[in-house]
Amino acid sequence: MKYKLFFLVLIPITIFFFSCSAGDFELENVGLFEYTGDKNYRSQSHVEVSAAKNQYNDVNSENLSKDWYKDSSFYHIWVKAFVDSDGDRCGDLKGIEENLDYIQEILGCDAIWLSPIFSCSYVSIDGNMHGYDTINYYSINEFFGKPEDLESLITEVHKRGMKIIFDFVPNHTSDAHPWFLSSKEKNSDKRNWYLWSDEQLSWNNGMSSKTWHKKDSEYYYGAFNGMMPDLNFRNYEVREEMKNVVRYWLNKGFDGLRIDAVRYLIEEDGDYCDTQATHEWFQELRKEVIDAYESPKFMVCEAWIENDRNTLNEYFGTATNPEFNMVLDFDAGKPCIYSVRDGFDKTGESLSPMKEFTSVFGTFLGNHDEYCGRVGSELGLQEKLIKQATALSLLRPTVPFIYYGNELGQPEENISGDFRLRYPIKSSEVTIQKSNPLSILNLNNKILSLRKKYSVLRNGVVTKLESLDNTDKESSFLAYFISDDSSTDKFLCVFNFSNKAVQSCSFSQNLTENDIATSMLIGDSDQDNTIVFTDDSVTIKNLAPYAYRVYYIGNSELKNVFDDENYIENEIVYKTMYIRGNINNWEVLDSFLMNAANMEGDTVYSIDIKIPSNFDSKTIEFKFDTGSWLNGYNWGLNKLNSDKTSGTVTSIQDQSNNIIISVEKNKTYTFTFNFTKLTFSVKAK
Template structure:
């Protein structure tokens, strides 16, 4: 039997002791802004906690989760016919996301992440010109309030993208900072001439220059010249950013996704160090404490784009509730592409042990397949719909808060440049003339498949959208799938991935057939026993005499 543990970490300790630990093998990735990402090295492996001996006494460490949906407002739904998505458009489509009722044909997500909604000169919004207003192309503060109210009526949380590492060069602060040496806002940004340092260093977010010329001086812009970095060594900057965070929580937001969270002080390649990480974490702890004054349960998830758990873990100590799990996203894509489980749980179980240790057991993993900085899942999978279905089934049966990038649920394609991974959401076959369809960007992908739209898939029980909807419904209806810890349940076939999800009151077994061949899987005679199928993605799946019959590319959940 799975032990009931008293110590809050003992579940993860017991789980670690139950399987052989091997080294992590994550690949590096890069962001839209050219961020270099460190792979896990031997030293970081040495820094991971050792797996302790089994403890037979303690509490299963549950990880309450909810499914979030990431929305690029400009591309989602246009309520006023100008071709640009807007806040009222999202409100109109809330019933597609979650109508607040059990069952039905809504997707069933329980939270929304809005990409930047502040005024900005760029289409993407990551260079802000006013932190206290809504982008007029997206609507008004009243439109935002209406969206928040309607989402909350449906039991949905809403978090906003908060971009505090840098502003736009058009922000009044920067305009003033660049205007003269004695301006009040001069020190709000980093100027080489003021700091008397060498402006030749390379950006920590890429391989290009970090310093840029303006009026004969040089300012720091880690991502590009249009995004000057703020100076967080200045108390006035830190106080202003805390004030901004509190303002948006007071407007009704439930938390934040924090952009470029590790780059507050990691500006140059030469800045990469434990000392820099410590400064970053100290700032975010200060920010977290300030947000707690307004909303103690505000959900804060940070973008720390590293595949190394050692790099992410420090931010979970009294700063973030979650850090996006980029390594796991890569691992899911590799697993479904190769159709091999590759020791799936073995490779990331120690990550959880480290995260639990740093967060005092309070972290919630933020899991996903791809986001607005990466090629879309369907493009990464070369259009293989079976692999896309398996990726979704794995994502939505793992612990944490799964994040779905808009259009992922209908299999939209998209490869860089960035505009092409943020193309308009496709609502119907004749998208160009349909109500609500955004047209700000001419679509270059998804033109060769009439089924890649919501209308075509909504009533098709075999569609990718139906699979997302069904597995999300499983998740919300089964406490062990939604909140439970995870335990390895190994089978001899490398093309089968299986694991137990467990709370203190229930446990279920998840089994995925990753391959194109039917599989027969014999269940262990040891405790716990699983004797009935709760859910299945293929009606041909069956369980007889302790053996599961799995059709190709299928998933079952057993009790």
Template sequence: MKKTYNKSLLFLTLIVLLSSIFLSACQPKPPKAWWKDVVFYEIFVRSFKDSNGDGIGDFNGIIEMLDYLNDGDPNTTHDLGIGGIWLMPINPSPSYHGYDVSDYKAVNPDYGTLEDFKNLIKECHKRGIRVVMDFVINHTASDHPWFEGSIDPESEYRDWYVWTDKRPDNTSGPWGSNAWYQKGGTWYYAPFWSEMPDLNYHTPEVTEAIYDATKFWLDLGVDGFRVDAARYLYEEGYILQDSPKTIKWFQDWYRYYLKLNDRAYTVGEVWTDTSMIKRYNQPTKGMEQYFMFDLAKDLVGSVYSPSAWRASGAFTKALDAFPRGDFASFLTNHDQNRLASVLDEDLTKQKLAAFLLLTGPGTPYLYYGEEIGMTGEKPDEDIRKPMQWSDKNYGGFSRTIPWRRLNDGWTVNNVEAQNADPDSLLNWYRQLINLRNSQALLRTGNYLPIQSNCRSLYVVLREQDGQQMLVIANLKDDTVENCSLTIKESTIQGEYTAEMLMGAPLFESISFEENGALTEWSIERAIEAAETFIIILNP
């Protein structure tokens, strides 16, 4: 009897052990095209949260603050409701920003260990947050062993970089500044900076090495990559950007990484106009999404000098190039002056810009600190300052002097202070993101701009699967009156009653004509300065 008992206990232990191994090895797969349903948050690790008191933000610091981004419970709304983070470069690098990598298969020791990073991924996934890392593959750091090796003309790494024996006739790079530097009587190509030499993609071993790094991080559990400086991979004669080989490279890479992980995501920094970006998906997809720089400029601009048509026109243009909203939308990023500074620290304007971004199509990205109106103007270090968490020492960022001084005014403007104020920018962002998370129409609904005689009145019909809503904002800091709505045709007809999801009641019902048109349909009441509405239309 005793023996049998022991046997069954052993068997039970084995089952428990095996199933726990099985469970940890097989985290549930994320849903297909998960990126279409999330709001991303861009983090500069050095500046987000320092956990060990060296004045430098780190992986464990991010873990400490994950509940701020998303507590993993969709029923609570005190968190931001973020579904993905983009980590600016985490590889070893000689620079503070990391946009020059010294080792593609390691993490920056300033930020922690590889184990810490794995733990960060695990903690993110627990909360339904996907992790996307910056992938800086056009160039390396000048202290990368590949480059150090390549300085010797006899080295096996010589052709991994772009060397030439005599001074090139034209030394300009893609944007006109000097791109060639001399070493040992020969010249190498480095359009970004002498210490950021370009890899030579004409050498197949370079692609192999980058494929290898791709696999390394996907195997480790990252959910995808943000590709830095993607336009500049290949130089083909005088073509230094968007060259056919560059575009082809990404299309091959796309197929490669999907074979490794069919739920992985990529988003490209192809910093140019939308019509050029579109070519990266022709004839086949190069990356899952691209950042829409034109859109960002227009959204911010349409709030700065109120123009509803500029805002809706910008979304329409992005949708023309990337139907179904397969693009990454944003207001500003780590390379641009911060939104609060661009908008003269005007709280109302920041709220309107956030409203446009978070009720529009695309996958929205926030830049850390944007949600509390952190200010910052170039140089770059000043748009990448430590996060302002509280009025405690060093803004709650660190217990020692941070790597860079905090913004003036952090004692007044910080997360803790804005938590306490129901009308704060932070609570506005929370409300908008949680609404977006709960309303599929805001994320993926068709987008039909409605014209108004009131130039500052942004009105859009979002519809999909027999459901519809109106998204409305007065972009002006002034009341507008006698506004009417006009659309030539749409997909909905007849009378709908208004159910307010956000904002004070505007009208009880609205009637669309037979072809779905509205002809100078008048809104009876005046609309206050910067008033916003999200209205579900019930048949």
């Protein structure tokens, strides 16, 4: 109470002071940046780091390298979707446990990241139920299973020598969390666990300027939205409670954690993300919790930052104040997909990001968010292209995070928003791909196996080679060495992003040796694939359209582990057309591979499609796309509701409009597109 009286006296003085000295100062900010709470606070669920020993035995902790996570490959599971073990239509922990053999042996990952598993307020099997709106940090979402299911999963994971990490969301809770409900009362002991103001402030954290949300006559801060109010990390009780949550679950046997939305943890006046105060709390967490465990734990940072390496790198901390052990790299994935999609090397500097200290980046082709679509959909379900993007993504010295389903090239569902990325893994596709040695799944497995065998592929350095063939323009080739001074193992990775076969391409190199022995470990071996080294160049022969190859340099005796399909002499031509119902009926018909035809010098694609009898919509929309329905290229029409059966389009890249026509069930229509003249026609057969 003494504390509150102090403020009653102080506030009128500060009003006077600031109204004279700073005209635009907002009175309501007074107090928002003050530190509050009991420094000696202990959580009702308090646990100590030392208690870990008495709980779940970590059978693999002996002789475990301190940096074990740097040698891992993670499988990123959306728990709600992945596999439903009991038929209630909700993915669950048992479903994961039943698939550990798949994850470890058939795919080849040795660690698992679970999307949020704690009790959350949005609980609906048919809804998104993302779990980032926590209502209890100490209990498990009951749709996912019982506490003993988690215990069993962790035990089975460790029996196999695998690791498992949880998703931790410290920035905000649900607005239904008991702490927030209590915080609404001005005299509550949870009052300062959240940020309250009498006025609607306009803090803009880069996501939205509407970050203060009304509750009765007051406003509270929620960086994402009003349903997820931000915790106040300038309150000592919140700081300790959140550290306790981490200890609690690490003590249960988790090997580490992924931390959500770290950029937005602590706001400063006029500065609402990536603040110094935020860095300081994570440095405290690292020092007091993560590094305090005898069995090495780690934390990986989700700071969704693109094209700003300096800001991203700050999350590693400094040599004296280390912060995250690993940082997820949002500059790595898209260039893989877009190099393949667009036909030239877009990787730039992303293959060899600057590393801080002994830290490491986590890289991925996609995740559960709107970072990009699923690689399968982004690349029009073209297997050859998906494999090339997969190889490019995994052949780099970072820690791979494979978003479940992407190892199959599984497409996203045709609905809007991030929900489209969060559907069950297709078990029928697993069955098919498991038995096909040349499947996307097996390519993942072979590269992950090579990564296990050769530490250079995990911890080495990438040296990009300069193309000697098309230096003046965007290069359709990419070649790089992965090597390390401390190892004799050296690899050359080569990509042809174009849709044309290439008889020969050359790159500058500085091995300064002729006739170096090589073995091709991955690539099409039915052609002469010898590579020729001279003093300052290397020449690679007979690259198929969309080829990807890995050579071991310095040994000619090694076996090819993934011999891709036959060399294709001709250009690969394809166009995928997507078709669906109209805006009132989102039922998706399908995507179709169109046939190419060359008519009077024009590039023309056409396809016959029969409208199914169970299709309820009277109209359909269609478009060309190499990617997802919402984000890809469309044939744009000026008016969305034009009911045309033929016409001209303004651009194939107009993303705003799709072409809509009336159709009848059971009738077959011929869709024809002229890419040269930008015309289309749809005719009933």
